[in-house]
Amino acid sequence: xxxxxxxxxxxxxxxxxxxxxxxxxxxxxxxxxxxxxxxxxxxxxxxxxxxxxxxxxxxxxxxxxxxxxxxxxxxxxxxxxxxxxxxxxxxxxxxxxxxxxxxxxxxxxxxxxxxxxxxxxxxxxxxxxxxxxxxxxxxxxxxxxxxxxxxxxxxxxxxxxxxxxxxxxxxxxxxxxxxxxxxxxxxxxxxxxxxxxxxxxxxxxxxxxxxxxxxxxxxxxxxxxxxxxxxxxxxxxxxxxxxxxxxxxxxxxxxxxxxxxxxxxxxxxxxxxxxxxxxxxxxxxxxxxxxxxxxxxxxxxxxxxxxxxxxxxxxxxxxxxxxxxxxxxxxxxxxxxxxxxxxxxxxxxxxxxxxxxxxxxxxxxxxxxxxxxxxxxxxxxxxxxxxxxxxxxxxxxxxxxxxxxxxxxxxxxxxxxxxxxxxxxxxxxxxxxxxxxxxxxxx
Numbered sequence: 001x002x003x004x005x006x007x008x009x010x011x012x013x014x015x016x017x018x019x020x021x022x023x024x025x026x027x028x029x030x031x032x033x034x035x036x037x038x039x040x041x042x043x044x045x046x047x048x049x050x051x052x053x054x055x056x057x058x059x060x061x062x063x064x065x066x067x068x069x070x071x072x073x074x075x076x077x078x079x080x081x082x083x084x085x086x087x088x089x090x091x092x093x094x095x096x097x098x099x100x101x102x103x104x105x106x107x108x109x110x111x112x113x114x115x116x117x118x119x120x121x122x123x124x125x126x127x128x129x130x131x132x133x134x135x136x137x138x139x140x141x142x143x144x145x146x147x148x149x150x151x152x153x154x155x156x157x158x159x160x161x162x163x164x165x166x167x168x169x170x171x172x173x174x175x176x177x178x179x180x181x182x183x184x185x186x187x188x189x190x191x192x193x194x195x196x197x198x199x200x201x202x203x204x205x206x207x208x209x210x211x212x213x214x215x216x217x218x219x220x221x222x223x224x225x226x227x228x229x230x231x232x233x234x235x236x237x238x239x240x241x242x243x244x245x246x247x248x249x250x251x252x253x254x255x256x257x258x259x260x261x262x263x264x265x266x267x268x269x270x271x272x273x274x275x276x277x278x279x280x281x282x283x284x285x286x287x288x289x290x291x292x293x294x295x296x297x298x299x300x301x302x303x304x305x306x307x308x309x310x311x312x313x314x315x316x317x318x319x320x321x322x323x324x325x326x327x328x329x330x331x332x333x334x335x336x337x338x339x340x341x342x343x344x345x346x347x348x349x350x351x352x353x354x355x356x357x358x359x360x361x362x363x364x365x366x367x368x369x370x371x372x373x374x375x376x377x378x379x380x381x382x383x384x385x386x387x388x389x390x391x392x393x394x395x396x397x398x399x400x401x402x403x404x405x406x407x408x409x410x411x412x413x414x415x416x417x418x419x420x421x422x423x424x425x426x427x428x429x430x431x432x433x434x435x436x437x438x439x440x441x442x443x
Contacts (some may be wrong), residue, residue: 003027003037010044018057025061029160035167042164042173050178052223058178059224062186065160067136069192074144075105079279080193082110082184084217085117085174087205087355088242092120092150093256094264094272097308099279100148101299106279107143108150109157109191111165111183117207117355118249118364121152126250126329126374130318146315148308158190169365175207181220188225195231195282198222199275202430203240205351211236211430222434231282234433237271240426241349241384244268248363248377248398250329257323260306267383267428273297274429330375332398334405337381338412340388345423346416349384353415357408361399376400378412385425 001023010016016024024041027033050058071078079099083089096106112119121132134142134151142149153162161183168174168183188196198221201207202214218234225232237243244265246255258264259272277292286292299305310320322328340346358364362373379396382388395412399405 003033003041007037007041007044010041010048013048015051015054018061021054021057022061025058025065025160028163029065038164039167039171039173042168042171042179045178046173046176049176052220055178055182055220056224056227059182059185059189060228062160062164062182063158063189066158066190067156068190069107069136069139069157071107071140071143071192071194074140075107075147077195077283078105078107078143078193079195079197079283080106080108080188080191081197081199081275081279082108082188083199084180084184084201085207086201086239086243087117087351087358088244088247088252089118089199089201089239090120090123090244090246090252090256091199091268091272091275093123093253093309094259094268094305095276095279096148096150097260097312098272098276098296098299098305100146100312101305101308102276102280102285102295103147104280104283104285105143105147106149107139107191107193109153109187110150111152111187112365118247118252118358120150122372122374123249123252124150124318126253127313127318127322128328130313131316134316142315146311148312149316150312151316153187158186161186166369177213177217177220180207181217181224185221185224188230189228193230195279196225196233197275197278197282198232198234199271200234200236201239202236203238203351205242205355206239214430215433218433226434232434233278233282235275235278236430236433237274238426238428238430239351242351242354242380243271245380245383246377247354247358247379248361249372249374250326250331251377251379251398253322253329254326257306257309257326260300260309262300270428278432330373332375332377332400334399334402336397336399336405336409337393338395338397338409338416340390340392340394340418341413342418343390344388345419345421346382346384346386346388346394347419347423348417349380350415353411354378357411357415360411361404361408362401373400378408383425385423
């Protein structure tokens with residue numbers, strides 16, 4: 001078997017066998033197949049796609065490229081969530097401690113920024129001392145002791161996905177349903193969770209631009225998960241504008257903390273409650289969305305979710321003092337604003353441009369392995385549908401380089417559109433696929 005033959009086969013739109021996919025994934029993981037050949041194959045997949053059976057074979061090959069976790073000795077039922085990627089999406093930082101505070105163990109393997117989409121690991125590393133690189137033993141110990149753990153793919157857990165994830169980020173091969181679905185589900189399968197809620201983004205700031213694409217991705221992942229015995233639900237949520245107000249690592253952590261304190265943006269808070277609610281429902285703790293939301297709202301109001309966040313941060317070596325003192329995280333030297341060129345209604349925010357601008361400022365990666373600046377980014381002052389007066393601040397830009405600051409302001413100005421007439425606010429959740437509600441009340 002030769003890699004070049006498999007590249008050509010996929011380039012011609014032919015389906016690869018399970019054995020051929022295993023050859024590619026195994027060879028790449030062991031370092032026997034070079035980056036440039038895998039990059040060519042990835043591009044062929046982007047252009048030609050994969051059959052459903054191929055996607056499942058790819059997912060399982062990646063999941064079993066290293067060790068897999070058996071969480072049963074630690075926790076009898078574990079829940080997880082994953083986002084397909086968006087701009088300003090810091091949902092895990094709120095949802096994980098909120099669900100853990102509800103008594104459901106949360107174990108999550110997650111990734112770094114990908115293209116214009118921010119990464120949970122990068123956000124968590126904004127917290128001084130926070131360790132995302134846990135061994136298998138540490139991962140299990142934190143789950144057992146604290147009921148919550150969020151870490152990156154270690155060398156022995158789904159290593160193929162970690163390598164492919166980094167390569168896709170710098171080769172223009174991010175936007176592909178087979179590659180996104182297999183990447184997400186391989187981590188979920190390797191990490192051993194019993195129930196998984198998928199937050200599939202749709203819109204200009206997502207990899208899936210249309211509702212049809214988002215539904216196809218969601219259905220693909222739900223089928224993969226259920227095919228290997230997991231409970232899976234997919235929430236399809238809007239990414240036509242950034243989620244919440246903050247875009248940028250430390251800025252997003254600050255906003256997540258505010259949300260756990262009960263003062264977060266309305267759209268972000270609502271999505272966190274929707275995703276967390278589906279996790280609670282899948283686990284069978286409540287029978288209806290209304291009951292579930294009541295439980296979760298009480299955990300926010302009582303401060304128990306925030307306490308769990310502090311516990312989570314300390315357990316992974318982080319400074320929990322950031323809750324009261326967010327200035328402990330990196331801060332940008334320069335802060336300037338983009339103002340409204342006219343009075344009227346904010347009609348559109350190009351979320352993808354916001355994500356790309358965050359990368360330009362240094363908050364994301366243009367090349368594989370680059371370090372990032374945790375302090376830079378932007379904070380929206382208004383969202384789509386808001387009435388804004390001429391000269392009023394619309395975006396606050398945080399930068400550490402004056403040249404990049406000016407470039408960012410120009411880019412962000414072009415990312416905003418205006419209307420003289422009132423504008424309807426976009427829907428936050430477009431649908432839920434695969435939700436199942438067990439009988440009985442909350443337990």
